[in-house]
Amino acid sequence: MPKTGLTSEQLKQKAIACTIERMRKFGYEKVRLSDIAKDLGVTHAALYSHFADKAALFDAVTEKWLLDVDEKLAAHCDPSKNPLECITNWCVELHKAKREKVQFDPELYRAFNFCAQIDKPFVQHHISTMRLQLKELVERALAQKLIRGDAQEIVEQILDATTSFHHPSLVVYFIEQDREPALRKLLQVLFRGLK
Amino acid sequence: MPKTGLTSEQLKQKAIACTIERMRKFGYEKVRLSDIAKDLGVTHAALYSHFADKAALFDAVTEKWLLDVDEKLAAHCDPSKNPLECITNWCVELHKAKREKVQFDPELYRAFNFCAQIDKPFVQHHISTMRLQLKELVERALAQKLIRGDAQEIVEQILDATTSFHHPSLVVYFIEQDREPALRKLLQVLFRGLK
DNA sequence: TATCTTACAAAACTTGCCATTTGTAAGATA
DNA sequence: TATCTTACAAATGGCAAGTTTTGTAAGATA
Structure with a gap:
């Protein structure tokens, strides 16, 4: 029962894609969970339902x-x-x-x-x-x-x-x-x- | 005409030996020119007569x-x-x-x-x-x-x-x-x- | 009931200041 | 004249403050 309209797996994949994009653009040190979350339209805390940690x-x-x-x-x-x-x-x-x-x-x-x-x-x-x-x-x-x-x-x-x-x-x-x-x-x- | 009683080459070798000793003991980040100089009985500035820089x-x-x-x-x-x-x-x-x-x-x-x-x-x-x-x-x-x-x-x-x-x-x-x-x-x- | 939000605590990362270290120049000494 | 010292300037490192980011817990929502 997702609130985002995406299944857990889809959101995961989207999160991974966003992460790759930001790594490419800014380097991995500058990847912020809040930015990824913003890209996905959720709060950073929501990511912890899909990934154990950063x-x-x-x-x-x-x-x-x-x-x-x-x-x-x-x-x-x-x-x-x-x-x-x-x-x-x-x-x-x-x-x-x-x-x-x-x-x-x-x-x-x-x-x-x-x-x-x-x-x-x-x-x-x-x-x-x-x-x-x-x-x-x-x-x-x-x-x-x-x-x-x-x-x-x-x-x-x-x-x-x-x-x-x-x-x-x-x-x-x-x-x-x-x-x-x-x-x-x-x-x-x-x-x-x-x- | 050295003031230390050592030739330039001898002092160099002694400086190298002291550096190695301090690297072993404390790691190379903690090697200070003033310590090396103290070991040799000169001021740190004297080392610059023998080595271009650290x-x-x-x-x-x-x-x-x-x-x-x-x-x-x-x-x-x-x-x-x-x-x-x-x-x-x-x-x-x-x-x-x-x-x-x-x-x-x-x-x-x-x-x-x-x-x-x-x-x-x-x-x-x-x-x-x-x-x-x-x-x-x-x-x-x-x-x-x-x-x-x-x-x-x-x-x-x-x-x-x-x-x-x-x-x-x-x-x-x-x-x-x-x-x-x-x-x-x-x-x-x-x-x-x-x- | 899985996923999400809000609110908060812990950890990591800046920033600015002060202390230490490195490097330079001018002059003393052997 | 090479080597050294003193005195000083520049660069670096370390620490404490405040800020941002990460991670957690309790509760809301679909």
């Missing part, structure tokens, strides 16, 4: 972006294609996702780094989803004898070796350069080494 | 540590030994150097991260020294046909692939774990891939 609202923004990334990555897990190519494209996609966020949405990206603490459940979910996706690709490559070794160990090696292409601090540091070719070459060397 | 004193501390690291790494460049083993030990040494700094000297490490901007000449010097050392090892490995490819490209690949083992943010993140075995295995895979 952090939960920010978390929702981050979660949304992480789910987007998971989806983008999932598109490269097509079982009909060559697994090694899939892994390469998967890593390149991850690299690009982080890169584009930094480049085209720097304010949102700062918010993301501020919020995305490793211990939060939705971050854990994102990480384990990524590991699962990558592990499946690796297992497929192992099944087709394209590489050899222990699946889990190889997953960690790929993630470790490509850290400089997807870790936030490093993506920022190299933001000027087009490092996609270097990433592709590095993966080729890795795959050769795992054969 | 930042220059802090830089000298960082430079000292980087030169130490360069020296440690140089010890693994012995031409009589197997180049691939040297590269492995070199990378492990780099990993350990960063790790130990974080673990046993966290205050000094914070100071280091505060000071070590990439654009400072002594940081540039450190980086180019490291690249030179590694390039020589790679060239030796190429000469002995242990691996194949372009020396400079391989240097960058090794540094990229091992970023997660020596980049400050990541070293901190994994500080609990003993990742030396993982680093060694990763390098083995890389070397196989470069054969």
Whole structure:
């Protein structure tokens, strides 16, 4: 029985959208609950019926972006294609996702780094989803004898070796350069080494 | 013609030592020039005859540590030994150097991260020294046909692939774990891939 | 009964002032 | 003449006031 004409879920989504807009415009430090509430036509206290606290609202923004990334990555897990190519494209996609966020949405990206603490459940979910996706690709490559070794160990090696292409601090540091070719070459060397 | 009985260089070194001691004890934010000066038995203004400003004193501390690291790494460049083993030990040494700094000297490490901007000449010097050392090892490995490819490209690949083992943010993140075995295995895979 | 408002308490963030620290200049000393 | 001191100016840091923002509780409304 809402008073706003919106369901709880709709209001949540609208609140998230408003938050993103204000983060983009003014930076996340300047996002005020009263402003968000004003945009939605309610008082700030009403937001507490939908979000536990301000952090939960920010978390929702981050979660949304992480789910987007998971989806983008999932598109490269097509079982009909060559697994090694899939892994390469998967890593390149991850690299690009982080890169584009930094480049085209720097304010949102700062918010993301501020919020995305490793211990939060939705971050854990994102990480384990990524590991699962990558592990499946690796297992497929192992099944087709394209590489050899222990699946889990190889997953960690790929993630470790490509850290400089997807870790936030490093993506920022190299933001000027087009490092996609270097990433592709590095993966080729890795795959050769795992054969 | 010093009034302190010390040469400029000696006083500089003493100032650096006092700075390190105070950084360790109280954190770098609380290092006061007047305290350093008191330790040396001069007024704070006297320090400006030896250091351009406070930042220059802090830089000298960082430079000292980087030169130490360069020296440690140089010890693994012995031409009589197997180049691939040297590269492995070199990378492990780099990993350990960063790790130990974080673990046993966290205050000094914070100071280091505060000071070590990439654009400072002594940081540039450190980086180019490291690249030179590694390039020589790679060239030796190429000469002995242990691996194949372009020396400079391989240097960058090794540094990229091992970023997660020596980049400050990541070293901190994994500080609990003993990742030396993982680093060694990763390098083995890389070397196989470069054969 | 979930969602909202009003009213209020707690926490975090400004603002302005004073104390400390950093940096400079002019001159003393070895 | 390089190094140092004294004296001073500029910048920074810390604290206490008031203000804004966040979070809570009690009750209204659909």
